[in-house]
Amino acid sequence: MSPAILFWALPYLMMLLLIGTLAQAEIGIYEAQNRFFSSLILWVGPIPLPGGLAVSALIFLNLLAKFIFDSPWSLKKTGINLTHLGVLVLLIGGVLSTMTRQEAALSLPNGEAVRQASSYIEADFLVRKNGDILKTLPFEDLSAGQKIEGLPFDVTMQMVCENCDIVMRPENESQAWRGPSASMKLVPSKSEKQAEENLQGVAFEIDRANDADNGKYQTFSFFPQPPEIEYEGDIYQFTVERRALTLPFEVRLNAFAPEFYPGTNKARSYHSDITVTDGNTSFEARIAMNEPLRFKGFTLYQTSYFQNADGSLTSVLSVVKNKGRIFPYLATGIILAGLLFHVIITGMKKKERS
């Protein structure tokens, strides 16, 4: 516990904040967050520096020690102590949220009941056998050279890219590549500024299947023709899909209405009228901008919409599960009380003296 720690940690954190924010214009928020704010180590070339998480942890421990061992609760100090407590609660909430938070998009076509949402960014490599999921491998755990266990034939990862560009494969390279991969090549690319626009993809090799199917394949998110092979009468399909989040209830869209300012294409608000069915009970609700629905630990927000080929509209809701969501509310209240108290005390000192 030392004031010197805070004195040096805070400007370093501000510098990280400034550089990380400026970097967003180049690398996007997701990448900047991972590199500067949520990292233990920030690599500047070969030099390791403390990342945002490490500095925040240091500030937290310093503040915790100060709060426990050096915070007398006199009237004069009450405001400051409360403010420090609020900051501690905020940081605890931040850690809890980071560890437990799940977020996904729920696309609701009009009249359809849906219970499965898909992650904005995270993806899985899936192997389906006759349409049923046989293997689910988190994309972040995949690496080149990795063998996929539990299949009746060998599957070895050749290349994994968090974001791929699709280019033409030169003819002299097309040998051994099967299906569309013979003419199409996935090339690793830097992350998009909007990480949800990343195209995750893999190249893999199948061996010890039928001779006609042995060879190299590629698959990637939203690929309309994922590789399929037939082996001993079963159909195996290989896909990269955004990670699924299954809700414990069903949501049906009854109506979706974007409202525009009259005579313009500028949105005034959106709202979705839905029916939530949970077992034998169901109820109707409206989700609008700034008016989410909270149910069974999930929060459903109106995010966006898109127009289908037939002109109908599909509403897109954000689904969030976050066990730490109450902490910022508590922290805000405590910080408000603490700082308000401190301001009053600071103001009163003058009056006492005068």
Place this chain on the structure above:
Amino acid sequence: MRPFCSILAGIVLILGLLMPGAQAKDTMIPVEEFATLPILSEGRVMPVDSFARHYLYAFSGEDTYEGESAADWLARTVFDPASAVNDKIFSVSQKDQRLLGLNARQGNRYDFAEISAALAGTLGDFQKALQKQAEEKGLGDDEERLITWHERARDYAQILRAMSFAIPINLDVPSRLQEIGAPATFENYAQAQRFAKDIETMMRGVVEEKGADWKNFSAEEQKLAAISFQVSALREGGQSETLFKVIPDIWSDTGNWVSPWQIYTGGAGAPQTSTLLSQWALLANEYVRGNTQGWTETITAIKGELERLDYPNYDTARLRMEKTYNLLQPVKIASGLLLLSFLAMMGLYSLGKNYLLRAGQAFFVSGLGILGLVLAARIYIQARAPVGTLYESLLFVAFISGIFALALYAYRREAAILAAGIFVALFLCGLSFPTADGPQTLTVLEAVLNTQFWLMTHVICITIGYGWCLLAAALAHERLYRFGFRENLSAKALPPLGRPLKLTLVTALLFTAVGTALGGVWADQSWGRFWGWDPKENGALLIVLWIAWLLHGRLSGHISRFFMLAGTAALSIIVALAWFGVNLLNVGLHSYGFTSGLAGGLFAFIFIELCIISAFAYKIFKA
């Protein structure tokens, strides 16, 4: 967007307007009441005055045209386009002259025909730019300006032909048409279009019999051909006219309004609004005839008819208030008073005369009073908190920091506090002008901002925080100047921070910290996360961390008295980065607040501030 149609329609319109019969009387018609009529534009119902100012400024960069008020210009342009079409209304910068291939000219003014001809030569590039825009690819500066110029030409053409259905054409009607009930003369399109099908049938018969060469036509057939050409040309031009929305769309459930031409060509009319349409046609007639009494009576009748329709999304009193607001330009008045108070305070510092302090106080209070009325008027007109745009937040912070300075001054009679408050309020008011982007600053909000509760809590709280921060920074500047240049104190001889400055700094921390946290709560409500490292959020956090660092550093003895003052003075830079700088990045969920063209000003401000603080440091450390 159909560029060919837009330009062709413009050329057809010019030809039509130059034909005999379209000439108007040179007249001076009073437009005060006309300026308060409702019109739908930019997503809201506004007085015609605001519409006129907005478009006149877009074309000419000014809100008057050669001594005419914007409403006068609009009335002349829509009701008497023949007299307006040759106006050198377009102000084209030298950069844009090169872009459009226009010959340089003194005054940089061009008329519609010149602009249309220049734009016709850019159609290829324009279409490529539109394609890029549709594909959401980034546009270059030239491409953006080219699109803007095509839009301006399209808008001007639409305004020119807004009432072309009603302007006199005075065409002699052939006897064949009179036999089926047509009058001897068609006074305008509205009258002729009732016989449009008959004209078309008769004309087809003439062409089938005698071919397309009008020289073979008889005198009667030439009359028919003239009518046919005029009606088709007006209709062709009117088909794309959607700008002059002065008639409520009774069928709409979103509060839409339509232009008269949308009624004639798009079937947007209703029996309930037919009287209104006729009244607008009559208004055009009265204008062209120069009949002041008829004009005034017709405007009264239009207002009465609108009242009878009781259309939900406009309020006459608000329109009047907005027109008065436009007329008075109260932000300029407030800025003038603040400037006088600033000069008085400068005089006080130089001459030490007490009456200058009283004069400064009086001007300051008057300026803030006007600024308060500005905010009250904006609340009334827009029915929301006046912090929805960068421009509004500048005015709000100017007002609020002025009020805080007055309160602090009442608490501790120190002229420096008053001077700091005056400077901050004047600076922010001055800054509001370049961010206004024209005379029309009353706007509708982005969907996510469209919430009274969060505007009233988070946005108000954080902007109040900005106000306190700037006040603290200004006070720190004043102290550094006084200690360094007037009292010649060395760094070691500097007195403590002082209660007013410390109180200001702690209050700034209160509002910025709570405002930032409330922003997180709003984000949790709207976007499902408390903190997303969005540039705007990071900017607000930067202010909080900066103040916390200064206060803790001073408390622990790591920060000297001088550095505390310098750090507080530099708070203005941190606020500028958080308030304006993050908007330059155009990323994140707050990117709707993206503002171009601020970078130069922001960097200049930061550079000047650093120079000033360095000068203070040099003087104090040298002492």
